Amino acid sequence: MLNSIPARIRCPGPPKLYLDIRITMDQTKFKEFEPIFYPKSIAVVGVSMGNLKPGNGYLRSLLEGGFMGKLYAVGSASGEIWGIPVFESLASIPEQVDYVIVSTPKHRILDLLDECRTNGVKVLQIFSAGFSEAGEEDGAKLESAIVQKARKSGIRIIGPNCIGVGSPARRMSLMWRPLPHAHEEGKVAFLSQSGGNAGFFTELGLVRGIRFSKVVSFGNGSDLDSVDFLEYFGADPKTEIIGAYLEGMKNGREFLRLARDISLFKPIVVCKGGLTDAGARTVSSHTASLGGSAAIWRAALKQTGVIKVDTIEELADTILALHHLPRFEGKRVAVVGGLLGAGGGACVASSDACAREGLEVPLLTDRTIARLKGILPAAGSIFQNPVDVGAVAAASLDIFAQALALVFDDPNIDIVVVHLQASFVAPSIGKEQFDRLTGILIKLRQNQTKPLIVLSQSPSAEIVEKAFEEICSNARIPAYPSFDRMAKAIANVTWYWNFRSELESEMS
């Protein structure tokens, strides 16, 4: 349970200032998470000489990632694997081990718990499956027996049927293969009932520029589950944004109560799987939990301030905007595109996409339109909003920069979206000019208080497009691959900040 949830108190008058009051949790419980996310040593139980064994995958990823602690391997094979000596049992490891990953067949785990207790192991992560999620009584009974035995020994269980933990601070990789930037510490914590989605979202996030404080896939959640990790991430000072993939849960009411309290301080974005009948039926086989009705979930989450998304892609899109941009509440979007004169259709698409998500694409003021007409030719340009800068702006990037500055200054506008297809523009104007173009965007992001977002459609996902997205991301400019996804992300984020403002004004 959260120990105390003091209100964040707003000081009167602009600029808005807040007293820095954080949420905390019971310190004994908080400390229990230390060996989970900051273990000093890890033993992988279930290593063999075959390359496809999950145990080997864990061991290799910890080795290659450069895990900042001691590593032990336990397996039937004798000798060494990748320079690590293989012990024949956990009991034969001479030192105390914080964290054990087990991927052996399930029936060996009760015995392993005896060895864990003797050794002083604090956390047992069970990759092995075939428990309550398999739908047969034996598995459910074994799962429950494991939890009871672990609790008696003060050992916390993650899983079974899970991938486990990623923790950049310890260079502890979630994935079985090295991913660029996986070990850069960030501010997003992610909790997932599904291991596959934990991996998929982590990879998607890293590629897009999201950096993580902690990631956990907890599978069946037999001991530690979504409520525990949400509570910890709420209190974790390294975590500023919380993402979650959930299927169902045993104590939804407690989750919702916690989410309501935490979302006043940290945005929470939840992708809830199994909100359709077909999905709910699958949920029960996957993580042995009940999906619950779509309508109830939607309504309940909305009241807590949790941002609800439908897909993992929308989860990444939404967290990207929260991650890169400071708080923004206004919903009036300007779209600027048409470099090299290919912008009219995109202007229409962006207007439609924003309108579908409840965003506004208002007319610019007469003053801005008049000033734009002073620098852009009438032929091939569109002035109202979206603004199609036409072919001329590519020939003279100064004009492009001026046009963008005018749109930023327009009092009708809260958010500026720049649309350009790098794989088309970059080769057309050449590297030097394209570098100038990205320089203009980076400078705007640094100097403007209104959010800047880039829409970079990428039909062939070419290298130049990826490089451009990375430049944007490094400058903390969120880049989206389609207008629909961009509009959804903006709508989600403005909804959250508006919700929070309302709550804050009630409390101040």
Add this chain to the structure above:
Amino acid sequence: MLNSIPARIRCPGPPKLYLDIRITMDQTKFKEFEPIFYPKSIAVVGVSMGNLKPGNGYLRSLLEGGFMGKLYAVGSASGEIWGIPVFESLASIPEQVDYVIVSTPKHRILDLLDECRTNGVKVLQIFSAGFSEAGEEDGAKLESAIVQKARKSGIRIIGPNCIGVGSPARRMSLMWRPLPHAHEEGKVAFLSQSGGNAGFFTELGLVRGIRFSKVVSFGNGSDLDSVDFLEYFGADPKTEIIGAYLEGMKNGREFLRLARDISLFKPIVVCKGGLTDAGARTVSSHTASLGGSAAIWRAALKQTGVIKVDTIEELADTILALHHLPRFEGKRVAVVGGLLGAGGGACVASSDACAREGLEVPLLTDRTIARLKGILPAAGSIFQNPVDVGAVAAASLDIFAQALALVFDDPNIDIVVVHLQASFVAPSIGKEQFDRLTGILIKLRQNQTKPLIVLSQSPSAEIVEKAFEEICSNARIPAYPSFDRMAKAIANVTWYWNFRSELESEMS
């Protein structure tokens, strides 16, 4: 107008046979399209020594693409450009020219028409903008004067404010840069009011494996417009599928009547921009047409059998399934995933996505489930549907192939979706095994009558992922990047084939 639309007559009894009756159009009018899509010579008017001039872009793309006809350049610069002699006027070209592309300022075009008439030019494509779409009376008057003058001389106009024509049969490229596969003749015709969307869709389509018969961007459609091109593509024997990006039109009623007749023979997929207020306002500045109400458009298109999509991405997704797969009507989807044990969350996501689009993910028969349980381990697998084959199938691809065959054979199933993330699976199992895996899919596609679709999520769009998608596409297996997009595409296509079956049974 279509000359005759004879009904396709179904012969009684299985297998279904159809008499091959095609739609035709007035042959004089049909012949007018020959110099548009099969010109023997092209002159580009508006070439200069600056690299960014649109005229130069056209000339270079025709040259680099290897246009199968004579090429002429007209411009102020004297001498040669890329080995092509530059004429100072169209009048000074000694031979007759079929097709002229002009990108000079608009006020020069009336004079150019005199030269066109003298030369015997048949088609004038006007890239230049600043006409009716600019919202000022002068531009609209000039546009109308150009059309009147052209008609008197028997010259057809494409544009103004357009990119023009792509025609693989003549190696006539739409884009200003070379695209892989652009010159392979295919069966999809695409008509677009927006030049940017014509380029974006063409590129997106080519990358995904769609091949084109013809592409046209007609901008303001001052002379030839959407109705003309739809009619021609309806009658064109090279075209089997028609895609369109439309904003608004002057004669919507005629378009709908034509679409209703043609869609009985060829699927038509329409992305209609400007269906929101914000979008409609942008449409009027872009192509000088009225967007029309969303509700009326939706209802009207539905009655014609036209597949209506919201975005260019959905347009490509839908046409991809029509392009790669034979006719299919059933909506009962099986999803098979989980290679290497990362499939549970994806199973839930796929069920949810299908249900949201009105597709079914039914339980497999008891017989299939029993047989799957005979070859797959209980731990880590899901048997009902979606099927999570678990870690074992990656270790033994024979088991994977057997499981897939069982699912294909299940009488409850109409469509089989295989989910795998190539960038994760390929490096894990090695090249040789991955080649075997793709071999299994290719063989299934060849031997099974039920449609096979691949879901290949690609967080980082890695090279291996792109290569895998290309392998699928070459085998005519549509590959999608997300469950939502896949489900929408399947729903769109099954809707169409069901609509068509109903009409056919009424007529037979």
